[in-house]
Each structure stands twice: as structure tokens, then as C-alpha cells.
Amino acid sequence: MPDLSALLQPRTIAVIGASTQPDKVGGMPVRLLSELGYAGRIVPVHATASEVQGLAAVPTLDALDVPADLAIVALPVSASLDAMRQLARNGTRAAVFFTSGFAETGGNGIALQAELAALAQAHGITLLGPNCLGAMNLRERVFATFSPIPLGGLPPVGEVGLVSQSGAFGAYAFALAREAQLGLSHWVTTGNEAGLHVADVIEWLARDDATRVILAYLEGCRDGTRLRRALAAARAAGKPVVVTKVGTTEAGARSAQSHTASLAGEDAVYQAVFDEYGVFRADTLEEFFRLGYVLSRGRRPARWQPSAKEPANAVTPVALVTVSGGVGIMMADQAEALDLPLPPMPEGPAAALRSAIPFASTANPIDVTGQVVAQPEVLLDAIAAAAQSPDYGSVVAFRAGGVGSPRIWPGLQDTVDTLYRSGTAAPLLFSGLADDDKRRWLEARGALAFREPAHAVHAVAVLARAAAQAAAAAAPIPAAAAAGSLPVPDVPPGTTALSEFEAMQWLAACGIPTAPHGLARDADEAVRIADTIGYPVAIKLCSPDILHKSDVGGVVLNVADAQAARAAFAQVQAAAASHGTPARFDGALVAGMVRGWGELMVGVRRDPVFGLVALAGIGGTAVEIFRQTAFGLAPLSHARARTMLRASRAEALLSGHRGHPAIDAGAVAEVLVRVSQAAAALGPRLDTLELNPLIVTARGVVAADAVVTLHAEAPDRHTNRPTEETTR
Amino acid sequence: MPDLSALLQPRTIAVIGASTQPDKVGGMPVRLLSELGYAGRIVPVHATASEVQGLAAVPTLDALDVPADLAIVALPVSASLDAMRQLARNGTRAAVFFTSGFAETGGNGIALQAELAALAQAHGITLLGPNCLGAMNLRERVFATFSPIPLGGLPPVGEVGLVSQSGAFGAYAFALAREAQLGLSHWVTTGNEAGLHVADVIEWLARDDATRVILAYLEGCRDGTRLRRALAAARAAGKPVVVTKVGTTEAGARSAQSHTASLAGEDAVYQAVFDEYGVFRADTLEEFFRLGYVLSRGRRPARWQPSAKEPANAVTPVALVTVSGGVGIMMADQAEALDLPLPPMPEGPAAALRSAIPFASTANPIDVTGQVVAQPEVLLDAIAAAAQSPDYGSVVAFRAGGVGSPRIWPGLQDTVDTLYRSGTAAPLLFSGLADDDKRRWLEARGALAFREPAHAVHAVAVLARAAAQAAAAAAPIPAAAAAGSLPVPDVPPGTTALSEFEAMQWLAACGIPTAPHGLARDADEAVRIADTIGYPVAIKLCSPDILHKSDVGGVVLNVADAQAARAAFAQVQAAAASHGTPARFDGALVAGMVRGWGELMVGVRRDPVFGLVALAGIGGTAVEIFRQTAFGLAPLSHARARTMLRASRAEALLSGHRGHPAIDAGAVAEVLVRVSQAAAALGPRLDTLELNPLIVTARGVVAADAVVTLHAEAPDRHTNRPTEETTR
Known part of the structure; x- marks a missing residue:
């Protein structure tokens, strides 16, 4: 390190x-x-x-x-x-x-x-x-920079460490932190990164006692291993990392390349890396700082639960207390979009509220109505009741123009102090207009204040996720099973591709369900194999010289009987011979035609920066049109594989689609895990592994085709020698 | 009115x-x-x-x-x-x-x-x-409200008219407008809407000389006709309308109902209405006000062009001038996401910039680099060159902490004044930190200033769209062809559903391509029709008593020859007889099996608030899993139909999908238009019209199944009598 x-x-x-x-x-x-x-x-x-x-x-x-x-x-x-x-x-x-x-x-x-x-x-x-523009340590007053920006004033010393590849971005971020009074510990810009990368700074901040939250700005990453190690260190330390990674679109990536010549990488792969390590991603400067504010100043909820839509993510039930029905609905929209549960107010406090204000709504949003102008204590009582209820993990209160109004402020201070002294109250978040002094009073107690109601609700989701990640950091990481735990058959050195037969054999040996199949050297053998498998079968040319076998008539599907099998064998054999330069003929793959009601595709490929990346999605026309492929780092954890099935909508084919039986999504995820483990076991030799289609049947998924390509020799590990790509 | x-x-x-x-x-x-x-x-x-x-x-x-x-x-x-x-x-x-x-x-x-x-x-x-909380006219100092909020100070008198169903939202919005110094003309809250609806206020503001931009907050709409009339009036007046419509998610809609008991309607239908009239939609308060600021204060570009991704939308080429490569990339990401073209700097100014700063980037983003600290004039020259170039419709300049720095401010003032005096310069937008005085100086000249670079780029897209809409308002509206222009055969009064045969006949008579078909009363006739059409054919039961004919064995597909046709006829006839209570047997539909490579679905249904709504998307499994159906008000314009094909990704099946020939998307859009016109011609009687599948073939799309359901009598027009739904 x-x-x-x-x-x-x-x-x-x-x-x-x-x-x-x-x-x-x-x-x-x-x-x-x-x-x-x-x-x-x-x-x-x-x-x-x-x-x-x-x-x-x-x-x-x-x-x-x-x-x-x-x-x-x-x-x-x-x-x-x-x-x-x-x-x-x-x-x-x-x-x-x-x-x-x-x-x-x-x-x-x-x-x-x-x-x-x-x-x-x-x-x-x-x-x-x-x-580069240098570095600063705010606490120890180290200003190793030539930027004049600290002369305009310093942000408070705090717990946010900020690292930026770009100096100008770093300087602007410093100015914004000063303006927002966001407390900084360190500020580092890495420039050409001949020595330290952004990743190294993240890793060091992860171990720095003065830093609790890390904000990082990235244009590209040339060393995926270092970045992963850094993010793992931050996760293990329970320190949230907020990343702005620019160059997400083609134009942005193009200008990122001309600007820094960084290897831009594919944005979806970066996202998979960020997901793997629980990184909070921000797309705008506003969001970058807002997340820094929320994570460094906000109280985290004591309770959370898996999200119903996305079980790998944690959420917390939230009480939305409002004086405006309209803003209540806006907040409810946002809570639902973030999958935050909205349980109704418990019966006791609900009855108290109704008796004070008959037209108040005690569902959630809890709407105390404009009547609060006459009865401000009702709002405070509702906030206190919600914060003390075990039903809620957080409370968001919208008080319009009056967070700081003289009629309510002293009571609000009492309420906040009393609740937080109890030690058991749920975190409070406010939205509405409030002057800086009052906002700071709230913030000093960990009660965040926002102008935008939707931001207060978003903060609840962010803090729930941070709380769950911090708790998970304390527990041992449920790592993906070590690739070595899977018995993966050897592939001889020097091999650059497996034939479809070899690939199917190898997958089957790795414990991945494949269509029943065999290799026939002659027509008699083809019939024997087909008789054993049962008709109909597919018969496909096996030749190391022919990649696109269907283009030369080397594939016959739906072979119905022995006679047809003989004819099909003859056809694919002839196809090899009639190829421009006569191709080697290793025989024909005879495989059962698997009947199902949908097709998935699952693959693993080598990303130049981050190494092996698994992908999964719905196959066939849908994947081409809707492009909802999900990515994950290989080998996959079971949880990640489940998330990929969900994110790509592949799960929709497994859960009783169109009256078909529901099948065990966990078992399908396990197939993804095995595919990723098998690929990882081949190590740096693996180039591409693709199962397409993986047919969805009542008994689970079955691979009906497979492609495996390899490097003859393992490529060099990434080295850190400067190249043209290191410029910025 | x-x-x-x-x-x-x-x-x-x-x-x-x-x-x-x-x-x-x-x-x-x-x-x-x-x-x-x-x-x-x-x-x-x-x-x-x-x-x-x-x-x-x-x-x-x-x-x-x-x-x-x-x-x-x-x-x-x-x-x-x-x-x-x-x-x-x-x-x-x-x-x-x-x-x-x-x-x-x-x-x-x-x-x-x-x-x-x-x-x-x-x-x-x-x-x-x-x-309700009443109304205000800021210019004439009319304060017909009991909200004390004006006592805290008034926003400037300006050109933004604000209308809100919710009083509390309206009051908060007033306070935010005051804080942001957003100039207001009128402020109206509609409450229970026993008389005036939000729509009525929009319509009046559309004709009010003091108002140029309309901001509206809606929870629901009970009278779609009024809202459409109001939005049409605003469009015709060239006045942009910004709408926040809450209740977009299930939880939000649920609480909107409990709060106001408004008929929430389906959000996608609201979106179709907003799209139809060019409404700018805002999801957060921040965006609501930002759009108000941009549209009321910003200069609109003099040139625009159709978006490459979405031709119904207008965009303008933008020059991104930056002192930070990193922020340049962020802005380029945003520009690409909004489909704003980024042409490179013209050669003359590019050479001048490179000779001043050799490492400057003259692509777009135009990066004058941190060297601007030593040579501030280079930034001003780059801004001026871009603003004067005919290649750009707008210029966004990011100047980090220094928009208002003393080294650059006087020169920047000169540049802005000189450019704007010329009358031909492109609008300027700035991002970076600037104090309020300097920001207001810029705003007074129509040069907007933002803290968030992405917001400056977004403003360019908003202003380009507003410019195109204003120009279109001046021109006669290319209305959807009047429904009456299409000869639509009568449907007898009292009919509540057409049989599939009747529906196919009716569609064909409306000029919509259908699979060749005929009605057979006996087996001989079935064979005669099938012989004429050519095999294979589909044979389907026609009975007014059986809705789900495939459930009772009433559908036989892929009928290969005359013998099979006889058998199929017998089967569907038997199916009618074996139905629980014997069903009437009108005969069997004999239809050609259309071969294609994809399925669309197109329909029209009656929305309780907005009337007939057309929908289109990819059919089959994909539509169930990806749910990317697009909506539009019926009858559709050709442009809207094209947009729907694009938004639902249906267009992907038409443009050379998987090696199939590309087919004319315009002709397919014309089919959608005709379907919507046919539905509209039936007037209030129509309940549902659905073509599913509409098969994609080399010769265009062909309807292979059709459902038409009707009301026996036209339902009442929406009346404005108060019901439980009018509460709020």
C-alpha cells in the first residue's frame, strides 16, 4: 500500500x-x-x-x-x-x-x-x-499547491477526503466545499499519475483516521487492480466512497481520451466495479457534493432491510411528515422510486393526530395540513411520534417556509434535542426554507436540512445504504467462492479456441447444464448418439478451421429421425469439404434440441482495465433491441448474479412467464456463478466465454451453444510504466 | 374561455x-x-x-x-x-x-x-x-390570499405566471421565487376547483400580456378537454408551460388520491398529453424553478435543427468553452445525453487559440486550460469566436471560480456587451461561481449563470426547444388529418364488439393492411377460401358468445392443406358446440399465415380523463418483459407516430434487423395514424381497438389479429358537476 x-x-x-x-x-x-x-x-x-x-x-x-x-x-x-x-x-x-x-x-x-x-x-x-495542482491537508495546514484558491478562505476541517485526477475540477470542488461549508480532511489532485493514482489516494484515505467519507473524481482508470484494491479497502473500513466518473457517453469518452488519453473503458464495466464495492456514483457536481454532505453529516438509521425490488440494496422505512399534501405526494413518488417503504402511522399517534386535526391524513405521507399554522405543536408531536416508533427507520419532515419560523423554531429545537438525547430516535431530515444559522444548528446534531424535498428523501436512501454497508464491513465479507473451489478441467496450453463440442464437454465437466450431446465421426455414430439422446436433434459441423459454421451450411436443426440424421451428417461433412480451402473435419456435434420458453445469454469477457467481466441478459431479438445486459466482476457472488438476472429482466422469464412454471432463480444464478468461476479458473488465458442461448426450461436453464476463445499465452499483467495513455 | x-x-x-x-x-x-x-x-x-x-x-x-x-x-x-x-x-x-x-x-x-x-x-x-389559498397579481398588487407569505417580501414583478392546485405548494413556491428573484406576474391556487381549474388559469395566462412563461403544479386533472384546450392556447401563444405533475408512482398516486381524490390517471397518458403540447415537465421543485428561470430569462438560439435521436425535438449545436478538461467532459456527457451536436471550433479561431496556448484543445469542448490564469483574454476570445461563428447556436462557458474574478470580469462585461450589441451572436451561458451582483448583471442581458455545469448545458436544450416551439406556434399547426378525412365504414348502433372477422373487414375497409381472410360457413367454403389465399392458413372460430376462442380449442394455426382445413373447420365448429352453454356459430375465419420477423402491437383505448389514447410497441414476449409501450393522443399526427415507433424501440425491427430488409418506417407510422383515425372516427362509442400482432414483413406491417370493443351507446361527456373526486 x-x-x-x-x-x-x-x-x-x-x-x-x-x-x-x-x-x-x-x-x-x-x-x-x-x-x-x-x-x-x-x-x-x-x-x-x-x-x-x-x-x-x-x-x-x-x-x-x-x-x-x-x-x-x-x-x-x-x-x-x-x-x-x-x-x-x-x-x-x-x-x-x-x-x-x-x-x-x-x-x-x-x-x-x-x-x-x-x-x-x-x-x-x-x-x-x-x-498536477498538488495536495492539501486541511487539519495540519499543509498547502502543497500553487492554486491561489485557499487564499479566498478555507472550508472547515472535517471528515471528507477529496481526490481528483483533474486539477481544475479539484480547485472548483474546493471552492464549492468552502461555499457549502463541507468539512474537508485532505485534498489531492493526481495529474499525470506517474506515481500516485487516484486509487492510491483512495486507499490511503480509507486508512486515514481523519477521513470518514471519500469523494473521488475520475476520468479514467489505467490500473483496475489498484482501483479495486482501493475500493475494497474503503469498503472494509466502512467508509463510503462517492465517485464522479466522467466520459459516460460517447462524446464525453472521446473528449476524455483527447484530454487525458486515459483508457476510458466501458461505462457499464465501471458501473459493475462501483456496484461490487458499494460506491455511490454522482453524475453532477451538485450530486457529488450533496452526497458528501449527506454521508459526512447525516445520521445513519439503526435499522434497514433489503429492498423489495433490489435485495442487494438496503432501504429503511420512512415517515414522511408534511404540511402540504402536494409536497407529500412528491416525496412519496421519490420514496417509491427509491423503494423506501412507507408504513402508515401507528394507531396511537394516528388517533392523537386525528383528534387534534380531524382532516389530517395519518397514512404516509402524514399530512398535518395547513392547520399547523394555528397548531404548530401538532407537527412536532407527529415528528416525535414517528421518530420514536419502531416502524420507521427515518423521518423526513417538510415544513415549507417555516422550518425556522419563530412560532415553531424553539419547539423544534426542543423536539430535536429531546429525541436525539433519547439515543433511540430515528434520524430526522428536514426540508423547507431555513436560514443558514438554523440549518447549521440542525446539521450540528446530524439532522440534515434541504431545500428540495426530493433530496431529503434521497438522503434517507443513501444513509440506509451506508448503514448497511458499514455493518457488512464489520462482518466478514461473503466473498465469491474462490475460483479454485470448482474443479475445472484443464485446457491444453496453446489452445486459442475450443470447438463447440469441446466447449460443451468442458462446460458439462464444470457442472454447467448443457444439452445432451456427443461427437460423431461418421453417420452411423451420429445415428447412435441421436438414438440415445432422442429426437429431434441438432447436427453441427466441428472444424477448427470454420468459425461461422451456419454460413457454410454446417448446421442442421430439428433432425427428426435416423434417416434425417444420416442426411444431416452428410451435409455438414460436405460443407467442410466445399469450404474455400478445404477445412479439417473433426466430426459432427449431435445435440438434443432443448425446448423452452425463452433464451438467456451469459458470457464472460476480458476487460482491458478490470479483467474478467461477466454479463447476462435475455437472449435473442430482445437483447439486441432493448440492450439490457447486466455486468458483474467475475467470479460472481451469488447475490450479484441474482442482481444481474433482475437488472437485465431475465428474471421475468423465470417467474411464471406467460403461464409457464416458475423456476428457481437461485439455481439459475448459481449457473451464472459457475460460468464465471469456470472462466476465472482459466485465469489470464481466457478471452471470451459465451453461452447463447441458455434455454429456459421447466427444469432450469440449459446451454445449447457455447463459444470459448483463449489467448495462446497469458497476456502481460498490467504494468505501471508510463505510456502515451498516462498523459493528462 | x-x-x-x-x-x-x-x-x-x-x-x-x-x-x-x-x-x-x-x-x-x-x-x-x-x-x-x-x-x-x-x-x-x-x-x-x-x-x-x-x-x-x-x-x-x-x-x-x-x-x-x-x-x-x-x-x-x-x-x-x-x-x-x-x-x-x-x-x-x-x-x-x-x-x-x-x-x-x-x-x-x-x-x-x-x-x-x-x-x-x-x-x-x-x-x-x-x-384554496387565493390568488395574487404582482404587477397590480392584488393580494386575494390569507397567506401571510407576501409580508416576508415580494419577488420581483416579472413574466412568470404560477398556478398550483395545492395552496401549501403554492406558498412554498412563492417563497422560493422570492429567494431566487424569479419575476412573477400572477400567482393562483385553485383548491377544490369547484369553478376554476388549473387548466382555466393556464388558458387565461396564455392570453395575458404580462405573462410569457407558465408554471403549473398539478395533482390530477378531472377534465382532460379543458387541460388540452389550455395547453393548446399556450402553445399557440408561443408561451412555454412547465408542469410538475405529482403522483407519478404508485405510492404517489395513492396518496394523491387520498389527498385530493383527484382522478390520478395513468402517468404515461399525462406524459403523452404533455408531449403533444410541448410541455416542459419538472420532477422536482429545483427543476420546476430552474426551468422557470431558464425560460423567462434566457435568450433563445436563433438556429436549431431536429434532434438526430428524436426528430420531433429541436436541438442546437453548442460550443463548450472550458478552463477545466474534466468539467469539459462532464458537459460533453450531458450534451450528448441531450443530443446537442458538438461541432469542432472553426479553423480560424482554432489556429488563433493554438498559437496563444499550444496545449489548448480546439475540438469541442474547447479547452483553454488553466493557462487562462495567465492569459485571461484567450478565454474571452474563444467565447467571442464561438458566439460569432455560424456553426454554433449557443455557447456555454465554464470559468470555475473565476466568472467574477477581478482579472476577468471587466473584459467579460465588454465581451458580453459587444457580442449582444451585434445582434447576431449566439446566446451565452456561464457556469462557475459568481456573486449575486455579477450573476444579475449577466442575467439582465439574457446571459444565464449556473453553478452546476450540467444545468447550463441543459438550459441550452430547453431554450432550443422553446425557440422551435415558438416558431412553430407562429406557423399554422400541422394538425393530425381530421378524422373525417378517412372513409370509415359504419358500425351498426348497439354493437358492443366486432367478431375477429368483422374487425378484420372493418380494418381493411379503413385502409389498414390485414392478412388475407374470409368467413367460411361450412368446410367447403373454408377450403375454397384457403385455396384462394394459399396455404398455410389459420382457422378460427367466429362466435359472438366466445371471447377467448383459443381457450376452447377454437383456433387452429398452420393449416397446411385442404384436408387439414376441413379437419380444422370441424374442430372449431365442435368447439362452439361443446362450450358450456352451446354458443352461436357464425362460421370460421380463414386467414393467411403471415410470415415476418417481428411483431408489433398497436392499439387505441379510452382514457377516462383524456379520451382516446393510442399505444404502440413491440409485441410478444418483449412487450411483457420490457414494457416499453409508447403513448400518443388519438388521432395521431404522423410525427407523433414516428416518435412512438422510436420511443418503443419498434423502429429497431424495421431498420434492417438481423439482416432482414429495412422497411419504410414512415409507411408503418402511417398505419398507426390510420388506426388512430379509424378509432377516432367511431367517436365516443369506441372502447378498445387492438391490433396484436401487427407482423413485420418485407412488404410492411400486416395485422394478423384484431379486437374492437364498443360502448353500445356513447358515454356521457365529462361534466363539471362536483363529486367526491373534486375534493382536495
């Missing part, structure tokens, strides 16, 4: 290329560190000046008496390698290179960056950048 | 039930009108006091010397009918009834409300309420 302590908690900081002019790139860090209260030692390094901005300077790092923890390097690109060698001689532990002109310029810059990274690695120097 | 002038532009206002205590329901309107500068005559009506809040009072309206334009009634429910009779005697033109205790309480309140409405109607009194 990368150690960022020298970068983020340095006691001595050298500024190489320090400028006497505080607003220059080399002057700004000296200015920020001096003016904003950094308590450690600042050592400006300046070729000629003996003093820089009032601090004693040294001419080179060689003149420094101790090793620096951190060196900030603000030199032209031509002086960078020399600077790195100085750092090595000094024993510096970490370096921030602001310098641009490296891989982002292409050509020679790529080689230069590779050399810089190699030097850093050889001397054990943690490298941030080059071409 | 309802006349709201007496309600919203009264010269004399009587307050019946006026209170000497300014904070009482009957005191507040007197206080608001007096304190906030209403210039007309205020007449408090008070049984005993001769003066109310400093104004001379009369004991009853009968003592008033002139007819009041508007009477505000703040009396208990028991005194309401008497008050209405006073109004009638006085000749009052309009009334606001705050009074609750009517239909929203059920029981006797319903009858009372009906009586109130009938009295108002009989005497030509425009009625708002009862059980």
Missing part, C-alpha cells in the same frame, strides 16, 4: 524553484504555507536568493541538513530530472511535481516522465504528478 | 368576513391589500364594525353602492351559500372562497360545494376555490 504520510503529514517541506514573488507558481506554496499557518519547517530552495518571502533559503537541496519529508518541485521540465536526483541524494520521502511538459505533450515528454517515475521508484520517493 | 380579469385585475374588492384582527384569515387580505399598495377600492364587509383596519366597512354586500369586481369570502362553511347569494344580488363578477369544509370533507360537503358552484354559474360569477 502506498504511504502518503510524508506527502500529507510532512514536518519539513522543501520548495524547489521557490520564488520571491508570492503569486508565481514557485512562490504560491511558500506564501500559502507561511500565511495559512503550517507549523512545520519550510525550506525554500533558490539558486541565488538567501531569503525567500522572509524565510531562509538554501541554494540546492544538498545544502539541507536533514532529509525533507516532502519536496514541492516548481521547476521547468528541463530541470526536473536533476531535481529528482537532488531529492534522492537528500533522502526526501515524497515529491509533488507541478511541472507540465511531460506525457501530456506526447513525444519526448512520455520518455521523460517514464524516467522521472523510474527515479522516484528506485529511491522510494512517493511521487504526486507531474502536471 | 373563462375570464379571470375580475379575479386578477379588480378595481373594487369586497372582503366578506373581514376581520379587525389583521392576522386572522379574514383580516389578512385587508392587511395585505392595504399595506402592500393595492390601488383600487377595498370594501371590508363586517356585520358590526363600521371600520376594519382603518377602512370604512359595510354590514353586508347589499349596502355596497356598486357591483364589486371581486369578493374575497372568509366565512365559515355554513354562511357560504348566503354569501354567494349576496354576491349575486350585488352583481359581483368574481369570488375567492377560502372556506374549507366542502367536498374535501366528503358527505354533505360535496352537495354543498355543488350548490355553491351552481349558484356561481347561474349568476356568471367566476369562482376560485373553495378551500
